[in-house]
Amino acid sequence: MDITFTPDEERFRARAREWIEANKPSDPPVENDLEARRDFDLAWQSRMYEAGWAGISWPKEYGGRGASLMEQLIWYEEFASAGAHEPSTLFVGLNHGGPTLIACGSEAQKSFHLPRILRGETVWCQGFSEPGAGSDLGSLSTRAVIDGDDLVVTGQKIWTSFANIAEFQELLVRTDPDAPKHKGISWVICPMDAKGIDIRPIRSMAGHQDFCEVFYDEVRIPRANVVGQINDGWRVAMSTLGFERGTAFLSEQVRLTRMVGELIELAKLTPLGGAAASAGDRATRTIDDADIGRRLALMRAEVEALRSMTYRSVSRTARTGVPSSEASLIRIFFSELQQRVHALAMEILGPQILEWDADEQPVTTSLGAKRRRIRETWVFRWLLSFASTIAAGSKDIQRNIIGERVLGLPR
Numbered sequence: 001m002d003i004t005f006t007p008d009e010e011r012f013r014a015r016a017r018e019w020i021e022a023n024k025p026s027d028p029p030v031e032n033d034l035e036a037r038r039d040f041d042l043a044w045q046s047r048m049y050e051a052g053w054a055g056i057s058w059p060k061e062y063g064g065r066g067a068s069l070m071e072q073l074i075w076y077e078e079f080a081s082a083g084a085h086e087p088s089t090l091f092v093g094l095n096h097g098g099p100t101l102i103a104c105g106s107e108a109q110k111s112f113h114l115p116r117i118l119r120g121e122t123v124w125c126q127g128f129s130e131p132g133a134g135s136d137l138g139s140l141s142t143r144a145v146i147d148g149d150d151l152v153v154t155g156q157k158i159w160t161s162f163a164n165i166a167e168f169q170e171l172l173v174r175t176d177p178d179a180p181k182h183k184g185i186s187w188v189i190c191p192m193d194a195k196g197i198d199i200r201p202i203r204s205m206a207g208h209q210d211f212c213e214v215f216y217d218e219v220r221i222p223r224a225n226v227v228g229q230i231n232d233g234w235r236v237a238m239s240t241l242g243f244e245r246g247t248a249f250l251s252e253q254v255r256l257t258r259m260v261g262e263l264i265e266l267a268k269l270t271p272l273g274g275a276a277a278s279a280g281d282r283a284t285r286t287i288d289d290a291d292i293g294r295r296l297a298l299m300r301a302e303v304e305a306l307r308s309m310t311y312r313s314v315s316r317t318a319r320t321g322v323p324s325s326e327a328s329l330i331r332i333f334f335s336e337l338q339q340r341v342h343a344l345a346m347e348i349l350g351p352q353i354l355e356w357d358a359d360e361q362p363v364t365t366s367l368g369a370k371r372r373r374i375r376e377t378w379v380f381r382w383l384l385s386f387a388s389t390i391a392a393g394s395k396d397i398q399r400n401i402i403g404e405r406v407l408g409l410p411r
């Protein structure tokens with residue numbers, strides 16, 4: 001493993017740090033205002049594009065930065081260390097849809113969509129999961145019948161993040177019901193304003209409506225929107241999923257490192273037994289509790305271990321050109337650690353977390369309100385953290401991959 005950076009890489013780091021510090025936007029909108037988040041993310045993306053920092057991993061010929069793996073790692077590290085806003089509503093376009101078009105799209109598809117994604121003009125969503133097909137994605141049953149120059153799509157998707165604010169969707173449909181299940185699937189670009197699409201937001205327990213059910217009733221999509229060949233969608237989809245476990249994930253880890261730091265600060269400020277317990281006596285600070293102190297110290301060590309594992313994995317991929325099979329191991333360690341960090345935050349805050357109400361407007365003024373805001377932020381993040389061992393392949397599926405591909409166990 002080589003985790004020393006070359007002088008060129010250090011210069012790249014300095015340039016990235018300087019630009020991010022000078023340009024990162026302040027005051028992102030609240031999580032629950034999806035339209036405002038969309039506008040904010042598009043404007044931020046556009047600013048990165050103008051300065052040549054958009055599409056850090058995309059090849060230069062498609063308008064990206066064409067950065068090496070180590071430069072990507074440095075960029076994401078600097079981005080997250082600076083606390084720069086993550087344009088999360090643009091995740092699918094930048095990390096799935098765009099890269100898939102680069103790998104498998106036609107020239108017409110590339111020249112229409114890629115510049116719009118990079119310039120911050122379109123939002124994409126991912127229509128893969130269905131009520132009967134999540135982990136076992138190959139079982140999907142939304143069907144598409146070929147009718148002249150169109151595909152006619154009927155069926156249902158679920159958990160489609162940002163379907164309600166997206167222009168386009170990467171949609172998996174079954175085009176040959178008689179073929180073996182992984183063979184009869186096609187990958188299609190679906191315009192979200194097509195006639196016959198009904199989008200119904202799902203309210204999560206954290207109170208936001210980031211994901212939706214999407215219903216298709218004889219939706220006509222031009223056949224020219226199929227990416228790759230008809231019935232070759234599984235191969236196309238696998239190239240999409242591969243991107244999700246790349247270097248972009250590092251910024252989440254750096255964010256988690258920051259959160260552990262914030263948690264330590266929270267434990268210094270919060271009296272043992274939670275915010276409601278008697279304040280003022282330094283001996284009762286939560287940080288002074290031996291068990292809590294030990295767990296916080298362990299978490300700080302664990303986020304550092306996580307970063308070393310990622311460096312090792314990226315360094316190996318840079319050397320061999322083959323994505324490391326340890327990615328699932330890192331992913332599962334990260335998502336479980338993230339949940340433990342947030343669960344510990346709830347222990348530190350104590351019973352007052354029960355006052356949290358997802359429907360209340362956030363408050364930002366006065367000291368008391370500031371304390372409440374800190375509490376709300378931790379509760380909100382804790383509720384969101386439950387999803388981290390499900391999204392992008394559940395922890396059980398990751399364990400299966402580790403068993404088979406890392407440990408060499410039988411299926």
Ligand SMILES: Cc1cc2nc3c(=O)[nH]c(=O)nc-3n(C[C@H](O)[C@H](O)[C@H](O)COP(=O)(O)OP(=O)(O)OC[C@H]3O[C@@H](n4cnc5c(N)ncnc54)[C@H](O)[C@@H]3O)c2cc1C
Nearest residue numbers: 126127128129134135159160161387390391392393394396
């Ligand atoms: C925050 C979030 C955002 C998401 N965004 C999107 C999106 O934008 N687009 C999209 O298409 N999907 C999205 N998803 C859906 C996600 O991909 C699925 O939830 C995930 O693949 C699991 O599928 P499932 O929910 O159908 O659970 P199931 O596959 O039904 O699994 C249920 C349980 O059984 C376990 N299990 C299933 N199969 C096995 C097995 N072979 N071995 C061991 N255990 C197994 C699972 O681990 C899980 O605990 C999102 C999910 C979340 C949480």
